[in-house]
Amino acid sequence: MxxxxxxxxxxxxxxxxxxxxxxxxxxxxxxxxxxxxxxxxxxxxxxxxxxxxxxxxxxxxxxxxxxxxxxxxxxxxxxxxxxxxxxxxxxxxxxxxxxxxxxxxxxxxxxxxxxxxxxxxxxxxxxxxxxxxxxxxxxxxxxxxxxxxxHWYPSYVTGVAAGLMSKTGKLGYVASFPVPSVYSGTNAFLMGARSVNPAATVQAIVINSWFDPQAAAQAGTALLDNGCDVLFGIMDEAAYLQVAEQRGAKAVMWNTDIRRYGPSAYISSIMVxxxxxxxxxxxxxxxxxxxxxxxxxPMAKGVDRDAWGESVPPEVAAQADAAREKILSGWSPFTGEIKDSNGAIKVAAGQTMTERELYEWNWSIEGVSGLDA
CATH class of the missing domain: 3.40.50.2300 (Response regulator)
Structure with missing residues (x-):
């Protein structure tokens, strides 16, 4: 080598x-x-x-x-x-x-x-x-x-858990760039949360990097200061998980199992x-x-949620995993009516987004702020 x-x-x-x-x-x-x-x-x-x-x-x-x-x-x-x-x-x-x-x-x-x-x-x-x-x-x-x-499917599943565990209904997202992987992640996460808490919202902060622990920690801190109590993101390191641990909040991560950096805060991770x-x-x-x-x-064959964190109640894990099993059985949560952040209908009632549309997602749904210009 x-x-x-x-x-x-x-x-x-x-x-x-x-x-x-x-x-x-x-x-x-x-x-x-x-x-x-x-x-x-x-x-x-x-x-x-x-x-x-x-x-x-x-x-x-x-x-x-x-x-x-x-x-x-x-x-x-x-x-x-x-x-x-x-x-x-x-x-x-x-x-x-x-x-x-x-x-x-x-x-x-x-x-x-x-x-x-x-x-x-x-x-x-x-x-x-x-x-x-x-x-x-x-x-x-x-x-x-x-x-x-x-990744949008396990993002939805972890969103269910986040929606159940959040006390404020305000979810925060540490974003790299406003690209499809970020739009689909934030949208799926909020749709999962709103399936159990219809009033939930996601606030995103873009840091223009995939690996910047200082910027990610600052963004995570700002989101918590603004009332968010569950963080999500697409970073290649654990900075915002550490912030959540220090502040008594919760977090969903990406890529690998890094719960040791915040065992009490860790909900799960999008594992590849x-x-x-x-x-x-x-x-x-x-x-x-x-x-x-x-x-x-697909989910379960290349991407999935990680094992649930120690602070995730069994009933929360069970409800989120029920959504996971429905998806694995062929159900799609990405069925209209779906509105964008300006309130315009982007997916009509009864219409299901194709995988191509999910892969190319470049707009925020209603309830997500911080990504669209």
Whole structure:
């Protein structure tokens, strides 16, 4: 394994990339092939090199750490191949240089664990013999697929718990950027809370970073000062959980189980597990079966809630898990009527949002403040 370090912080996601092919996503999981292209030829395991470009540090105990666990799962499943990774790939021309270096080093497959847009696409176009995947990507190509997780479902489930546990009905959200993953997370969380407390609201504060403990702690403090008593967010570290612990509030986290930083505050976390998916894609590449796909991993098979925290009452856990079981049985909570933050009807009564719409969600529902301009 080789390690190259890049010290730049994660850049802003390129949400202006072309939309690519339509994502017709069943709640059961994988989407469909992106192109009816011929598979890339097989590669002997001992001759293979698989590379990862990471948006953050592997020690973040968050998003990048979770992806790196998937890389380690690949090494365990295929001990004869080599893996390589670069941490904290910047959102700049340096990203293209890093991905070009992977190709020059002989990579047969390259994963980007965030959206790098043209900085990745230009490299993929010039290396048709290499398989590429872009996490949270918006454009599929003949040798580039996309992957992500249906995090909006466990966000809804934890929202049910938050709505039951909140005394003020005011929920706070520490947001990275106003991007679809944040809109879908805040909206789903509030819809879960409103299923048990119709008066609940969510106030978001955007800190323009995925990993900034100081800014996240300041945002969490401000939200609690404003009357919120349950915090949620999409950070790659535990700062706002620590604030909630110190202030006697509650919190729902993202990526991994970090309850040790706030055991009394911890409700749950949106947990991601890319290991089985990474292993399967590498297997397909080695076997000569790989063609690009657009995959979104479903709840219970790539994303889920964590085990409930010690302060979550059994009756709260049971009610939230009842919603989880309904979703796993095929029910969608994202059925209209749904209004946006200005009161306009965006989803008509009886209409259910498609997975594509959930993936691309770029507006706040009624009751969420702080994201829309």
């Amino acid at each position: 080789t390690l190259i370090r890049e010290l730049s912080r994660r850049g802003f996601l390129n949400m202006g990339a072309a939309a690519g092919l339509g994502l017709m996503l069943p709640k059961t999981g994988l989407i469909r092939p992106a192109f009816a292209a011929a598979p890339l030829p097989p590669v002997a395991e001992e001759a293979a090199m698989i590379a990862w470009g990471y948006v953050g540090p592997t020690a973040d105990e968050g998003w990048t750490w979770a992806h790196d666990q998937g890389r380690l799962a690949v090494e365990k499943a295929f001990p004869k191949l080599k893996t390589s990774f670069v941490e904290s790939v910047p959102y700049s021309a340096d990203a293209s240089r890093i991905y070009r270096q992977f190709v020059a080093d002989g990579a047969n497959m390259v994963f980007a664990n965030s959206n790098y847009g043209d900085f990745l696409y230009d490299v993929a176009k010039r290396a048709p013999e290499v398989a590429f995947y872009e996490c949270d990507g918006r454009l599929a190509m003949e040798n580039l697929g996309t992957y992500y997780v249906q 597990d890319f290991g089985p998916w990474y292993v399967e894609q590498v297997r397909r590449r080695l076997a000569g079966e790989w063609t690009p796909s657009e995959d979104i991993l």
